[in-house]
Amino acid sequence: MPDLILDGRALRVAEGTTVAAALALAGDGCSRTSVNGQRRAPLCGMGICQECRVTIDGRRRLACQTLCQHGMQVQTRP
Amino acid sequence: MSQGLVADVIVIGAGIIGAACAQALARRGLRVLVLDAGLHGATAAGMGHLLVLDDNPAELALSQYSLQRWREQAPQLPEGCAYRNNGTLWLAANAEEMAVAESKYLNLQAQGVACELITRNALRSREPELRDGLEGGLLINGDGILYAPATADWMLDTPHIEQRRARVSEVDGHRVRLDDGQWLNAEAVILANGIQANELCPELPIEPKKGHLLITDRYPGKVTHTLVELGYVTSAHNATGPSTACNIQPRPTGQLFIGASRQFGTLDPQVEGWMLAKMLKRATEYMPGLAQLNGIRAWTGFRAASPDGLPLVGQHPKRKGLWLAVGHEGLGVTTAPGTADLLVAQLFNETPPLAAQPYLPQRFLGEAVYA
Amino acid sequence: MNEYADLLIIGAGPAGMSAALAAASRGARIIVLDDNPLPGGQIWRDGPQASLPNQARQMRERLHAHSNIRHHGGTRVIACCGPRQLLVEDADHGWLIGYDKLILCTGARELLLPFPGWTLPGVTGAGGLQALIKGGLPVQDERVVIAGSGPLLLASAATAKHNGAHVLRIAEQASSMAVAGFALQLPRWPGKLLQSITLFDRHYRTGSHVVAALGNERLEGVRLRQQGKIVELACDRLACGFGLIPNTQLGQALGCALDGTALAVDAWQATSQADHYAAGECTGFGGSELALVEGAIAGYAAVGDTAAARQLWPRRTRWQGFAKALNSAFSLNPHLKSLAQADTLVCRCEDVPYAALAGHTDWRAAKLASRCGMGACQGRVCGGALQYLFDWQPSAPRPPFNPARIETLMCLDDTPPA
Numbered sequence: 001m002p003d004l005i006l007d008g009r010a011l012r013v014a015e016g017t018t019v020a021a022a023l024a025l026a027g028d029g030c031s032r033t034s035v036n037g038q039r040r041a042p043l044c045g046m047g048i049c050q051e052c053r054v055t056i057d058g059r060r061r062l063a064c065q066t067l068c069q070h071g072m073q074v075q076t077r078p
Numbered sequence: 079m080s081q082g083l084v085a086d087v088i089v090i091g092a093g094i095i096g097a098a099c100a101q102a103l104a105r106r107g108l109r110v111l112v113l114d115a116g117l118h119g120a121t122a123a124g125m126g127h128l129l130v131l132d133d134n135p136a137e138l139a140l141s142q143y144s145l146q147r148w149r150e151q152a153p154q155l156p157e158g159c160a161y162r163n164n165g166t167l168w169l170a171a172n173a174e175e176m177a178v179a180e181s182k183y184l185n186l187q188a189q190g191v192a193c194e195l196i197t198r199n200a201l202r203s204r205e206p207e208l209r210d211g212l213e214g215g216l217l218i219n220g221d222g223i224l225y226a227p228a229t230a231d232w233m234l235d236t237p238h239i240e241q242r243r244a245r246v247s248e249v250d251g252h253r254v255r256l257d258d259g260q261w262l263n264a265e266a267v268i269l270a271n272g273i274q275a276n277e278l279c280p281e282l283p284i285e286p287k288k289g290h291l292l293i294t295d296r297y298p299g300k301v302t303h304t305l306v307e308l309g310y311v312t313s314a315h316n317a318t319g320p321s322t323a324c325n326i327q328p329r330p331t332g333q334l335f336i337g338a339s340r341q342f343g344t345l346d347p348q349v350e351g352w353m354l355a356k357m358l359k360r361a362t363e364y365m366p367g368l369a370q371l372n373g374i375r376a377w378t379g380f381r382a383a384s385p386d387g388l389p390l391v392g393q394h395p396k397r398k399g400l401w402l403a404v405g406h407e408g409l410g411v412t413t414a415p416g417t418a419d420l421l422v423a424q425l426f427n428e429t430p431p432l433a434a435q436p437y438l439p440q441r442f443l444g445e446a447v448y449a
Numbered sequence: 450m451n452e453y454a455d456l457l458i459i460g461a462g463p464a465g466m467s468a469a470l471a472a473a474s475r476g477a478r479i480i481v482l483d484d485n486p487l488p489g490g491q492i493w494r495d496g497p498q499a500s501l502p503n504q505a506r507q508m509r510e511r512l513h514a515h516s517n518i519r520h521h522g523g524t525r526v527i528a529c530c531g532p533r534q535l536l537v538e539d540a541d542h543g544w545l546i547g548y549d550k551l552i553l554c555t556g557a558r559e560l561l562l563p564f565p566g567w568t569l570p571g572v573t574g575a576g577g578l579q580a581l582i583k584g585g586l587p588v589q590d591e592r593v594v595i596a597g598s599g600p601l602l603l604a605s606a607a608t609a610k611h612n613g614a615h616v617l618r619i620a621e622q623a624s625s626m627a628v629a630g631f632a633l634q635l636p637r638w639p640g641k642l643l644q645s646i647t648l649f650d651r652h653y654r655t656g657s658h659v660v661a662a663l664g665n666e667r668l669e670g671v672r673l674r675q676q677g678k679i680v681e682l683a684c685d686r687l688a689c690g691f692g693l694i695p696n697t698q699l700g701q702a703l704g705c706a707l708d709g710t711a712l713a714v715d716a717w718q719a720t721s722q723a724d725h726y727a728a729g730e731c732t733g734f735g736g737s738e739l740a741l742v743e744g745a746i747a748g749y750a751a752v753g754d755t756a757a758a759r760q761l762w763p764r765r766t767r768w769q770g771f772a773k774a775l776n777s778a779f780s781l782n783p784h785l786k787s788l789a790q791a792d793t794l795v796c797r798c799e800d801v802p803y804a805a806l807a808g809h810t811d812w813r814a815a816k817l818a819s820r821c822g823m824g825a826c827q828g829r830v831c832g833g834a835l836q837y838l839f840d841w842q843p844s845a846p847r848p849p850f851n852p853a854r855i856e857t858l859m860c861l862d863d864t865p866p867a
Binding site for chain 2: 528530531536559638696734810814818823824825827847848851852853854855858859860862863864865866
Binding site: 067 | 486492497523540558572576580581584586667798799824829830854856
């Protein structure tokens, strides 16, 4: 059961959970802030729309296509 | 307006140069018809960098004057033009380049251009993303950036300007023939269509200079000033073969705009992987963290280069009624206001705001055949 | 870490896996790339809340068992770098893959049309919600409205219900006549008939579409037009998708011709580009059965087993019939083009509203003036919508074909061509 840090909050998820799914378990369920300051959440779920862009261990990645790994640091407000 | 004239002035090309000329004329009350073939030239592709360049006095005069005009107009520009006065930070990688920075500093200061020398330590604190070991830099405070396509649109949205999507196939002094056969007459025609200018005037010494660009995803706050290596100056004007130079521009969106590359002898708009890689490697030499950022789009554009790096601004010496505003290479956006003011002054036979001589087409095309 | 494959397959959904397994018997060195974490594509997407059919499980096991098939998950194609060579990237690094033959099984994505409120957190695609739930999204006791068009709505509803959600409504825009007409044909494909019976839901409404998603910071409710009447429902999630559009971008970049919006293929699943094949949803929507048989035909054809390929043609024809029935039943009503209001965002990446786009003549002009399509999705979402709304053809794809790390792009050889 991976433990990760989402926006500074510790979270434990089931093995194989995507980071996109994990977003709903802590915080506001959102992945990023739009150009005009609106919060956005995953939309297409399959790596197309780019709404679920988050920063994971310093790199910008798609939450819906990334499985949670133990120790990951995820940020939705870089 | 006289009988049979479609406008007082026809401008060929709705890029930043054509738009600036059209706006300047329209503000004087002239009726302007802007014709554009919809080919999306350098204005659509370029970086929108507003910078003072002092490779020679004429370049400095035109860019300095134009930057001043941009700063004056800035409050009128709509938000979509994304104008920012974020300065250019020229980077010196070694003592030799730092010496160049110092001599530029003295020259610019003497000309009244606000700038600061930045030492090695100050550089790291100003721009923490830069690699260790750079010698220092020169910050030109009045430089800026803007989004050129929106700016051209804003300029063209002026009373007395009519725009038409049309391709010009022939120019004959103050009249033009469209590719549907129609002739349009005006008092004057301004040719401002960049690399397509040669199609209408084969005698023009304009060469396309291909450039690649890449933009990243949003990473706000990483870079403040537009970062350009001092080697840029040497590579821009001295190289004949393909070359790259570090040019990293922070967009207001937080995206980083990466350039710059130069290639002659090709009109192929395809992104060339080898050139993209070369350009990115050069940029990451100055900003190592760039390697970890995501690039989301790459594209190319063609600058209209003239043999001496200065534009041709003035009446065509062999074709009365045809006025030229072409050959701006990488300084089109920067020098659009100066170009427009120079051209308008010449059209109205007024004293131009800066000496027109260095930019006159005569220097390439010979003396005027008419009075 | 550069690689070489006799046969490179892009996509590990039903078509891609089927192609790999068909081709494997001839001993070719096969590499399968897929950008999802696990093989299966979307219809067989795996995760902590997924229930994989046996067929999917078996195919994955067989894929894994073949020593001459190498599968790279979480891997995207970034650029073509020379004839028969691709630059690819995964979470850790970028590298080059050279190949002799290639099969595109790049699938399809949902058509997401803009409507007021669609950018609110809580609004997803229909397939989007299904994918997120499979990946572990908790929906227990959440009130869900599903909308848009196509059988995917029912499949998505089933996944949501299976995971404890309350599906309040399924709003299908197709008319009751169209859907009934389709249902009447289902006995031709008994498996599909059975499937549709199990998916039937009493909250399913035809002739219905979303009007607006309601809420401030996140979704709080939905306004629907149900057979002419306006209905508002409080809910926690709105899953809305209007059918599928083929992912043809990589195919186009490789020089493959299109047939309508899909990659054009012949009887051997060969594209217009020599040694390049395509199979599955990227050649036209038709469901997993069609994708499986097309994939197998492509796999056999690519390794020269024409007899085995030809043997599958009748099965393909049968499933093409299903695809045809599906596509005509669920074709989109033109009034969906007026869902967006002037201030409805069309480009979500760059926050460009409908009003900024409406006056332009084509995609390129609109893009330049508004920056629509210049964001990270590279026009996949807004471009799909604008193609439907204004008939605008998207521009030719340029590298990078997906956002890619700059260090990956630096893997490209920087030697100038001779």
